[in-house]
Structures are given as C-alpha cells and as structure tokens.
Amino acid sequence: MLAWMWGTPGAIVAALLAILVSMALVTVKSVDYIHQLTSHSAHGRSEAAKKEFLLVIAHPDDESMFFLPLLLNLQDKANFHLLCFSTGDFDGLGAVRKQELIAVWKYLKMNPFKLTILDDALFRDGMQAIWKPQDVASVVLQYAEDNVIDTIFTFDDYGISGHPNHISVHHGVKYALEQAQTKKSLRLLHGYTLDSTPLWRKYLGLLDIVFISLSNSAVVAIAPWVNYQAMALHHSQFVWFRRLFVIFSRYTFINTLTRLDVPPPKEKKVQ
Template sequence: MPAIRPSLLLPIFFAILSYYTISHISTHTATSQLRNRNIALLIAHPDDEAMFFAPTIQSITSPSLNNTLRIICFSTGDADGLGSTRKHELLRSASLLGVPSVNSTVLVHDHPDLQDGMYHSWSKDLVASLLSYSLHQFENGRNDENEDANPQDEVEGDGIPVDTIITFDSYGVSGHRNHISLRTAAQWYIKVYPNKPSISLYTLTSVPLYRKYLGVIDAFISAVIADKATLYAGLDGPVVQEVKYDSGKAPESLMYLSGWEGYRLAQKAMTEGHKSQMIWFRWGWIALSRYMVFNDLKLDTIGYQEY
C-alpha cells in the first residue's frame, strides 16, 4: 500500500471533517437564503475582511447567488502611519477573495474621530451618518451634503439600495471597541434613518478564546449544536445546504464553511493582500483561527443598546 504524503494529510482532514459537519445538519434544501441580495459589509480596518469575514465573502459573491456586495471600511488603520498602504492592500485582498470591481465596490473612510484603537469607542451618530452617506453614494452617486464624509475614493451609484448589512456582534470577536461600535451604529442607523427597502442586519458570532484557534474543528462543533443554520461548504466547489424557513422571512442564522481551497485563499488574502500586517502573531491567526475557515452569522433583533 503506497504511503500518503504528509502534505496531503491536512487537505484530507479538511475534506473529511467538512463532509462530516455537513452530514450533522438535517432537513436541508439546495437553495440559498442570501440570494439576489444587495449586501453591505461593514469593517473597522483594512484586513478585517480577510481575518474575520473571508468565508462569508467567498460564499456570498458566488455568481450563482446573484448578490451584490459592497465593503465599507470606516478607517484606514493608520495607527502606524500606513493608512495609504493599507487602503490599497484592502483593495488587493478584496479582489483575491472574489469581490468584483473593487475600485467601485469598496469605500474607505478617513475621519479624524474614527481612528484605530482597541479601547476607543466610535460615536454611533458619526458612524451612522457615514453609513448613510456611503449607502447613498453606492446607490445614487456622490452626495455632497454630508460634512462628516471624507472617503478615500468616490464611487459611482448603481441604483441598487442595500437590503442586508453584515458586521461584527456586540463583542467584536476580540472585544475591540472599534468593531463593537459598528454593530451599535448599524442598529442605530436602521432604527433612526428611513430605509427603502427594509434592512436585515447580520452579525458575526464571537466565541471564547479557546474556540478561536480550533479552525475547522470549531466549525464542526458549531454545526452540531446549531438548531437552525444555513451551511455553505466548499470541498471541490461550493456546496449549498440550508434549513427551510417561512417564505419571505430572513434566516435566523447563517453558516459559511470554506473547504481547503477557500481556506488557502483566505490566507493568501492576508499574506499577499495585507503584507504590511504580517507580523509574527498574525501567522498564528491565519493558520489556526476558526474565522479563516468558518463564519456563523446571526440575524440581529435591532434591540439597540448603548455601549
């Protein structure tokens, strides 16, 4: 019997565990809930899209789902004076992850009151104002009425209003106050700004520290304990399986599981897209983090709470 090359063991492990994960979610159909959606992903810093949301981005940008994705980044991550570099790295990373036309679908803000800071909460009113500006710009083109707005690029409107927002949850993965501020502001925006159509808000689930570094193993754990879930998995290609929901209602939760190729692509988005950020501890993150291979999102009830 020929020996299995060591280099093949990890992909085989991914395939087996991914298949086993799928098999533990019952009563599935083969359609996607997030189909024909106009989605805005809200991130705090360049590299958030790759470090935390790569499985989601790779799944929802599949052409067969007919979604439109915009990414709104609320700072340049200029803590080390690399803001301009990091903005261009975000465009490169988003392109690698499958976001089309990044020059017109990715918007980066650079506001003096929205700077990178682990323990610095951002004003919900300011972020909501910039969110309103950004969504208006994506839909209608330039909007000069917002004095707070100072995006790094101007984009042309495409006439498509956003109906779905994805961002961090109330813990922001790591307790990062910038991340948490986005959820608070998104809730506030949905509550106080007039929106047509109505907007569904999904937030990325935070988990305890020990689960962050279990990779695909945590995907299995999450899938087994989930009562209702939509699971996207890529083994040889995207496999879409989903729990049935009442017609017209947004799914209560979504799961996105990348296969080996998707996992490697997420790593590439960091190592080739965000070269300036690849200091020692991020190598550990891209190798072991569950967020590089698995995302679970929950529909937010928009129960606004001040933080």
C-alpha cells in the same frame, strides 16, 4: 497497555467520523441558509436580480481575518460592497494599509467601485478610540440609500477580538437599522452580525464545525489558501502571529451569523 493502544485509534476514528458527519450536516444547512440570505425581496428589483449586500468593517484586514467564508460563499450570488471605517492608521501606515485592502478586493475579484475606505478624524484607529453610534450610523445610512443596499453584515457586540473599533461599528450599524425602521423616509434594511466565540473555540480551526453541527446559520469555506493569500496581501500586518491565526482560526473556515434584530418602533398612543 494493549487496551490503550486499541483505544487510541478508536478515539481517533470516532473523532474523524464526528468531524465528517458534522461537515455533511453543516454543508447541507449552509446551502439552505445561503439561499435564505440571497432570496429575500430586493428593493424595487425583480427576484432574479442580485441583492446588494454591504459588509461594514473597522480596519483593512478585518475582511480577510474574519469574514472570508461569508464573502466566498455569497460573492457569486449577491453584489458585495465593502465599507471600511478607517485606514488602520494607528501605526502611521494608513496609506499603505489602504492600498493593501484595494489589492485584496481585487484578488477576491470584487467590484473595485464597491469598495469604500474612510479616512475621517471621527473614525481613528486605536484601542482607546470609541466611535459614536450616531456618526457611524449616518455614514452607513447614506451609503445604504445611495447604493440601494438590502442587507448589512458586520461584527457582533463583542467584535470577535474585543477591539473597541469593531464594537463601535456594531453599535453604529444597529443604530442605523433602528433609524431605518423608525423613519419612513429610509429604506428598510436587514442586518446580520458575525458571532464571537470563546477563546478556546476561536482557535480550533475547522474542528469547530463539530460545535456548530446543529446551527442553521453557518457558512463554511474550505479554502485556507485563499485566506492565507488574502492576509499575505496585507503585508504590513502579516507578522508571525497572524500567519498562525490564518492556520488555526475558525474564521478561516466558518462564519456563523445572528440576525441583528432591532425593536419595532413604539406606536404613539392616541389621546
């Protein structure tokens, strides 16, 4: 019994030390990673100029549920654009959800002119709705050209939650990057995707930092009150389980990214 009593506090102390050491490691690496993201050569601009970053999402509230650590870390170091492919109108609340996203963008002190919310029959919200990569890519490429975008951030091929609209956005952005690489008339774009994790890690919250301590591509934001307020502004969606999501989700605190590499264009053989 005595050994158990001594063992339990010891285990707690060891766990706390592991978390603190992991936080220190990730914080240092995060600073370097953010510098890498924001210091690549911009299109026709001086190195001192802020880069133009585009976050591509599927629905209003995706930015608050999943991408806030990225936005909070980079908003002072780059000009962030947000392209949302639907109004989230599955339940007939598209007009309401559009205004909610506008309110969140304002709360985050982002440029209101860099927010675009589509309401297009090609991109309807729904678990059965699969958006064509070519359609998504066409919009992304046009936006990138019009706004001199340097880097695009979006979902990975699982889309964090497995939602088909998230996955469609991923494939569309990937297709856009492929087109940008193969067509000389288009500017070259960088792309990054937000890593999905196993379910048990998804709800570890800040504790997941132990599992990413060796990662060189993480950004961390210890500001859960910002996430909570941002999600609360999506009041039509802020039901009980989303309140719990904000508290327990690793995406409240941590974003790990993967470079979205596309294969180089094949050179045509000279006959």
